[in-house]
Amino acid sequence: SKDVVRRLIEKVNEQKYNMMLLEEKRTVMANEYFKYAKTACEYFHMDMPPYEEYKGNDIFGMVMCAPCGCDISVFKDIEEIELYHGQNDYLDVVNKGINKKKGIEKMLEYYNMDGYVAFGDSNNDLEMMKGADISICLGQGLETVKKVSTYVTDAVLEDGIYNACKKYKWI
DSSP, X not given: OHHHHHHHHHHHHHHTOEEEEEOSSOEEESSSOOHHHHHHHHHTTOOOOOBOOOOSOOOSEXXXXXXXXXXXXXXXXXXXXXXXXXXXXXXEEEXXXXXXXXXXXXXXXXXXXXXXXXXXOSGGGHHHHHHSSEEEEOTXXXXXXXXXXXXXXXXXXXXXXXXXXXXXXXX
């Protein structure tokens, strides 16, 4: 909600972090503290989005730019969200109780399917990986994800998905 976005931006500003706000057709930065935003953008191979003050636009996704492994307890009073540490200076921000596994469960129900294979590498993939029949962690993945995975393949930039598909004889 717009209220949650505003409260989160306020907390992010207090911490001197930043927030990428993903709108329908563009991404903007919520403030001008670019210290962690630069490394996060480099990780995602993207240009630094422009700064623009939040004016209540519809937001479809948020990525917090903050030091890797930072203490997220300062955000616990914003009960409507969950934060997942990424592999760099970023955290995924999601609505509480919503994760990739829940989306997959809806899709399985819709298509009357029983199981799935998951590829992942970050903490926002954990629930999805735990629920999969086969869970494959990409080589650059976090140790937390590797621990719950059926198989660890090569890094994504080393053809990890292709190599795993070959291993399992899917291609």
